[in-house]
Amino acid sequence: xxxxxxxxxxxxxxxxxxxxxxxxxxxxxxxxxxxxxxxxxxxxxxxxxxxxxxxxxxxxxxxxxxxxxxxxxxxxxxxxxxxxxxxxxxxxxxxxxxxxxxxxxxxxxxxxxxxxxxxxxxxxxxxxxxxxxxxxxxxxxxxxxxxxxxxxxxxxxxxxxxxxxxxxxxxxxxxxxxxxxxxxxxxxxxxxxxxxxxxxxxxxxxxxxxxxxxxxxxxxxxxxxxxxxxxxxxxxxxxxxxxxxxxxxxxxxxxxxxxxxxxxxxxxxxxxxxxxxxxxxxxxxxxxxxxxxxxxxxxxxxxxxxxxxxxxxxxxxxxxxxxxxxxxxxxxxxxxxxxxxxxxxxxxxxxxxxxxxxxxxxxxxxxxxxxxxxxxxxxxxxxxxxxxxxxx
Amino acid sequence: xxxxxxxxxxxxxxxxxxxxxxxxxxxxxxxxxxxxxxxxxxxxxxxxxxxxxxxxxxxxxxxxxxxxxxxxxxxxxxxxxxxxxxxxxxxxxxxxxxxxxxxxxxxxxxxxxxxxxxxxxxxxxxxxxxxxxxxxxxxxxxxxxxxxxxxxxxxxxxxxxxxxxxxxxxxxxxxxxxxxxxxxxxxxxxxxxxxxxxxxxxxxxxxxxxxxxxxxxxxxxxxxxxxxxxxxxxxxxxxxxxxxxxxxxxxxxxxxxxxxxxxxxxxxxxxxxxxxxxxxxxxxxxxxxxxxxxxxxxxxxxxxxxxxxxxxxxxxxxxxxxxxxxxxxxxxxxxxxxxxxxxxxxxxxxxxxxxxxxxxxxxxxxxxxxxxxxxxxxxxxxxxxxxxxxxx
Numbered sequence: 001x002x003x004x005x006x007x008x009x010x011x012x013x014x015x016x017x018x019x020x021x022x023x024x025x026x027x028x029x030x031x032x033x034x035x036x037x038x039x040x041x042x043x044x045x046x047x048x049x050x051x052x053x054x055x056x057x058x059x060x061x062x063x064x065x066x067x068x069x070x071x072x073x074x075x076x077x078x079x080x081x082x083x084x085x086x087x088x089x090x091x092x093x094x095x096x097x098x099x100x101x102x103x104x105x106x107x108x109x110x111x112x113x114x115x116x117x118x119x120x121x122x123x124x125x126x127x128x129x130x131x132x133x134x135x136x137x138x139x140x141x142x143x144x145x146x147x148x149x150x151x152x153x154x155x156x157x158x159x160x161x162x163x164x165x166x167x168x169x170x171x172x173x174x175x176x177x178x179x180x181x182x183x184x185x186x187x188x189x190x191x192x193x194x195x196x197x198x199x200x201x202x203x204x205x206x207x208x209x210x211x212x213x214x215x216x217x218x219x220x221x222x223x224x225x226x227x228x229x230x231x232x233x234x235x236x237x238x239x240x241x242x243x244x245x246x247x248x249x250x251x252x253x254x255x256x257x258x259x260x261x262x263x264x265x266x267x268x269x270x271x272x273x274x275x276x277x278x279x280x281x282x283x284x285x286x287x288x289x290x291x292x293x294x295x296x297x298x299x300x301x302x303x304x305x306x307x308x309x310x311x312x313x314x315x316x317x318x319x320x321x322x323x324x325x326x327x328x329x330x331x332x333x334x335x336x337x338x339x340x341x342x343x344x345x346x347x348x349x350x351x352x353x354x355x356x357x358x359x360x361x362x363x364x365x366x367x368x369x370x371x372x373x374x375x376x377x378x379x380x381x382x383x384x385x386x387x388x389x390x391x392x
Numbered sequence: 393x394x395x396x397x398x399x400x401x402x403x404x405x406x407x408x409x410x411x412x413x414x415x416x417x418x419x420x421x422x423x424x425x426x427x428x429x430x431x432x433x434x435x436x437x438x439x440x441x442x443x444x445x446x447x448x449x450x451x452x453x454x455x456x457x458x459x460x461x462x463x464x465x466x467x468x469x470x471x472x473x474x475x476x477x478x479x480x481x482x483x484x485x486x487x488x489x490x491x492x493x494x495x496x497x498x499x500x501x502x503x504x505x506x507x508x509x510x511x512x513x514x515x516x517x518x519x520x521x522x523x524x525x526x527x528x529x530x531x532x533x534x535x536x537x538x539x540x541x542x543x544x545x546x547x548x549x550x551x552x553x554x555x556x557x558x559x560x561x562x563x564x565x566x567x568x569x570x571x572x573x574x575x576x577x578x579x580x581x582x583x584x585x586x587x588x589x590x591x592x593x594x595x596x597x598x599x600x601x602x603x604x605x606x607x608x609x610x611x612x613x614x615x616x617x618x619x620x621x622x623x624x625x626x627x628x629x630x631x632x633x634x635x636x637x638x639x640x641x642x643x644x645x646x647x648x649x650x651x652x653x654x655x656x657x658x659x660x661x662x663x664x665x666x667x668x669x670x671x672x673x674x675x676x677x678x679x680x681x682x683x684x685x686x687x688x689x690x691x692x693x694x695x696x697x698x699x700x701x702x703x704x705x706x707x708x709x710x711x712x713x714x715x716x717x718x719x720x721x722x723x724x725x726x727x728x729x730x731x732x733x734x735x736x737x738x739x740x741x742x743x744x745x746x747x748x749x750x751x752x753x754x755x756x757x758x759x760x761x762x763x764x765x766x767x768x769x770x771x772x773x774x775x776x777x778x779x780x781x782x783x784x
Contacts, residue, residue: 001593001594001623001653002561004514005513005517005562006512006652007514010512010659017469020469020662043466045466046465047460049457049460049463050463055457059451062450062451062454065441065450065639066444071439071440071638072638073439073637073638074435074437075638077412108500108640108666111664115665116664119399120399120402121399122396122399122400123399123515123537143664169397199394200397202397230393243465245465245666246466246467246667246670247670248667248668260398261393264399267405268402270411270412271405271507271528271532272504272507272508272532273504274501274631274637274640276500277639277640277669278638278639279639279671279672
């Protein structure tokens with residue numbers, strides 16, 4: 001192979017995806033400490049089984065796939081109507097946001113959509129990304145040869161990023177934020193929408209964790225902000241809402257006010273994607289059913305009880321923590337001067353607890369550490385006891 | 393929105409994806425002919441239900457997702473080991489090809505992988521694509537700003553494309569070919585491998601239909617050709633092999649001889665993809681089980697009986713046909729001078745049968761029409777009777 005034919009931008013990436021690095025470090029530790037009971041509060045992965053309404057819908061859909069009269073081959077590239085309608089009704093109507101099923105696209109995951117959406121922009125589009133944030137926004141743009149403008153979010157301004165000083169074309173926002181667990185305020189979002197409308201920019205709004213917001217007055221969808229339909233695309237996910245990290249289903253909303261972009265996304269998806277699994281789409285539909293939604297809420301309540309326990313446990317030890325009130329992430333401020341990757345090793349070696357180093361989410365994440373509320377409650381409790389007793 | 397920020401290459405694409413156009417034409421016809429019994433032999437979509445071994449595996453996996461002790465969240469980005477091992481054993485070992493599970497990547501579909509793989513190459517890589525062929529190769533490159541060199545495949549040379557006269561970096565091949573139904577000969581493949589090794593090029597080999605090859609002596613995997621591991625990536629799919637068009641699972645193989653490319657694909661997938669659904673991966677594993685494989689073979693035999701019926705039916709009407717012997721596609725030569733999109737309308741209006749216009753697969757497809765063997769047998773028989781009695 002002539003290596004000159006390869007995409008040169010891959011060599012500008014960090015050597016491996018953050019969570020791959022963490023997984024490798026953990027595997028190394030386990031190999032050298034056989035029998036260790038490591039507690040994983042690292043990757044944002046759920047542990048509670050799928051709820052009964054979802055399981056029932058999946059069994060039914062599997063049965064349908066076994067009968068000629070109900071078998072389904074390729075589905076509509078944009079997703080089945082039954083699910084797009086359920087999303088419009090279940091995600092948007094309760095927030096008094098009018099989104100029609102034609103504006104909703106179903107996929108196999110928000111990570112894919114969030115990473116692929118940049119393809120619709122020109123190679124020299126200027127991109128802005130919060131710091132710290134989920135690494136996929138930055139990495140997918142790096143792979144396409146775009147360097148991003150960073151928007152720092154620091155404790156002193158409540159982890160609210162500032163609108164860029166320069167003119168940018170595409171702005172990523174994540175609320176509740178991964179990793180800080182902070183919800184963007186209505187005022188912050190109004191500032192970004194106003195900026196985007198003035199500059200002709202597009203906001204890519206990642207709402208993967210909105211089901212964890214406990215205060216109904218906080219903004220759950222970017223479309224609650226006037227004017228947002230003219231400048232914003234929204235990503236919503238079943239992964240954290242309904243424990244679908246291993247099931248794979250998500251929603252991307254492109255409003256008809258952005259018709260050209262909506263058509264391009266349809267073209268992209270119909271050319272490079274073949275729809276989400278039928279059984280999975282039926283499972284996702286059941287999330288919004290009369291039986292399903294209360295079951296889902298109970299699971300989220302359980303995770304949020306974990307979040308409260310982590311917040312309080314760390315605070316009792318004298319640590320400063322953020323997040324965890326409207327998000328499944330706790331953002332732990334480390335002792336002054338300690339590097340977050342060093343702390344990863346210290347926590348693993350002294351407590352056999354795994355978290356995620358803050359610097360993996362951006363330079364402004366240095367000095368912080370992310371814990372997740374997705375662990376089992378008993379294990380999470382044990383992790384906090386170990387931190388209290390053994391962390392040194 | 394400032395439209396200058398958009399990817400300009402989308403405007404160079406045909407207005408819609410081929411099969412979306414065909415679907416729209418069909419919907420229009422149905423709207424103006426309510427009650428019409430249209431027989432669809434157009435899109436390559438399966439109609440036979442999933443086999444019992446697959447259904448059983450899916451039910452079992454759904455149950456696992458309902459218990460905390462067996463629940464699975466995010467899977468390995470490259471796919472579960474159990475499936476990668478089953479693929480190595482089920483797809484490669486029988487052909488005496490040594491491929492290890494580390495070289496196998498599981499995804500939610502070959503369309504995605506085939507469309508996404510071009511991202512690993514530089515923007516100015518020179519790409520060659522057969523004509524006619526599955527439109528995704530060309531369209532995904534057009535979206536990235538690459539114009540492809542076309543490799544004509546015509547009846548007079550047995551639909552075997554010629555190696556490019558100029559130097560190209562990336563070569564797409566599809567065997568059995570969609571749409572011509574032709575299998576590339578060992579000699580053709582040797583010529584391409586030799587070309588690629590000499591020029592440092594990469595062959596992207598799409599083997600989505602290899603399970604339909606009826607002659608064991610024909611090449612089923614590019615890795616049967618000496619040297620191919622140093623220059624070829626292979627795409628295999630469960631869509632047509634096991635009726636997974638609505639289930640979504642596929643395999644991309646990047647040999648360790650192409651380690652840099654293998655690492656880049658891992659980086660791409662771990663950054664922009666989050667693994668295929670666990671239930672689907674268990675379903676795919678069952679395809680290779682002792683119970684599953686004979687069930688799968690029986691379904692394929694059924695489709696190939698349809699293919700033989702279409703070949704013979706059209707031949708009896710005096711038409712020249714190609715393909716359909718080792719592939720589920722019949723490539724129908726139209727009366728001299730007739731355009732394939734005109735014939736689409738003529739066939740629909742006179743017989744209420746839908747096929748796919750050959751020109752949708754490239755300029756060399758003009759004057760041809762693709763029928764698929766994936767219809768129900770009784771409906772396929774009726775379609776042939778209508779063609780015999782009503783086509784004018």
